Amino acid sequence: MDGHDVDDGIDLAAVVREIEQDARERRRSGEYSIALERELEELFTRFAPPTVSGDLRALIDNAEEHGLIEPFIPVESEKPAGRYVKQGFAKALGWYHTWLTQEISQFAGAAVRALRVGADRIEAVEQRLGDLHTHRRLTETLIVAEPDDVTCHEIAQQLAAVRSRVLVARADSGSIVAALRAVGVDAYGIEPSRARRDEADAAGVDLLADDLGSHLDTVAPGALGAVVLRGTDMDADSIGARIGFVQRALTALAPSGRLVVVGTRPDRASATLRELALAPPLSLASWSTVLAHAGAVVEESFERSDHVVVIARRA
């Protein structure tokens, strides 16, 4: 029914570009506080039920609160005789209602107790594994250098012939996405950090707010022409997690699709990255082993300044 942005009047696509440019310029000029959007989001979350945060203890507390059912039968009515009718039912069926609510509350109490025991054990496991959860969150804050312009250009040249969409994760300040778009590739990037997205936005590259794991959940199998993986997911997460990401990225690729891993060279990694990562940055040889284990065949690999670049496809 619809296919063009321009008809005989105003070019709406151009209007939208001007609107986005206007918002960017006002953010850059300080008219909008850089923290405005985050503050508004946090304020809304503050008033939202604790369950919105996804906190396990808060979720169990909420389940407990709703698990207790008072054996009270409402008898109010807008109809004149309604109250008396309802009172009659309440009197006749009150014993059954009380019994039923007690049964449900007992079931809910038992379920909540089981959930609390489960939560205690999960916390104990987390602690015994060296507080893996905290460690993973810590690794997410580590700084991983972006590839320089030359490396971005080389990656773009490698993927220049790809016609389907190309995902870049993490996109950071958007340099790889920009290089890919410059050679005509339909590239998009995901970046969970708002600060990095704002930086990309200021450079004219729009990125989606998402992390790799949840984004790959939404991508249909075979939908992408290429996937570029980089950042802390590839340099600081556990080897098992990296293999998992690679396998899911391979599933998202079309049969002829290509996977590009951009890692930090081990000898150029910062001390912080080496010491705090769940597993250290990998050399080209180690990447070959990891990718083969994940079900990929390496087509080409090279080192450039601070990075290793591995290009692979599905085995």
Next chain:
Amino acid sequence: MPAIHQFLASLSPRDAQSQHHLAIRDALRSAGYASEIYTGEAKGALRSVGRPFQSFEGGPDTWILYAHAIGTPVADFVLQRNEPLILNYHNITPASFFESWEPVAAIRLAAGRRQLRPLVASAHANLADSQYNARELLALGARRCSVVPIMLDPDNFAVQPDPATVARLRARSASNESVHLLFVGRLAPNKCQHELVAALPALRSRGLAAELHLVGGSSSDRYEQTLRRYVQALGLEDVVHFVGSASPEVLAAHYEACDVFVCVSEHEGFCVPLLEAWHHGLPIVAYAGSAVGETLGRGGIALSRKSPTVLAAAIGRLVEDAALIEELRRRGRDRLADFDPIRSRTALLAAVDEAVA
């Protein structure tokens, strides 16, 4: 001629989907098919129209046209029947939007999603009210799906706006020179009314006074309470108006007296209020996610990002650009013509005739 009876979860007088099902029934009858509506629940004046689904007896040369939009025992009933099935899909809000707010609603939505796969497997033909919805059925294994956009009764557009409401809104607009924004839809996490509220401080930073009118009942008490507290914390109680469920006359008055229709909903299977906004000549600024971008077409400003600052920039641009408003009104009229019920009716009968042939 065979009989084609519709089955649906509920039938309600003020609901656009219900209007659509009544229009389908009329179209089927005028084409010579016997057609009734069987439902899990019929409300108000439609109680006499919607028959209880358990009372259906079926028979030879009888087809079932089932409209799926929520988890319902009606779907289980339909799946157990031997009559050939045509599935009419209106989409189901993903349960994830409601899990944290209304767990019971989330369970019903998730149940609806689970029911969808066997329905697709059982259906002889598929209908959907948007390409977006059709793609979901195709992804679940449907071989074909005909798009039949929602048929709104033209009489819906002929409602006279409530004069008192129009006068009140216009007087307020004149007194504080603010731009009046309108959104129509139930208060629900997937419709993201909180993001519309968040645009108001951004508009204020631009020196633009704005008021937001939220018309529609609530699908989540918790979301509504959070939204109200959020508005209060931002000091916007005087400029954010929770209108609630409105009569057709009051709704028409809001379309008539407001300046811009705004929508940042993250999940819609079609988005009927866009059609109403076009009818009333209201320019539209919308986030083009889910089916909204498809329904909007070139009939409004379609944003690919919906941050408060981008939304404020779009509204600011409209306020400053009278030529753009006129252009959007013209395109809105053109786009509305694309949804002429006669076209939908033709598409419906073509799909149904082919299925039963």
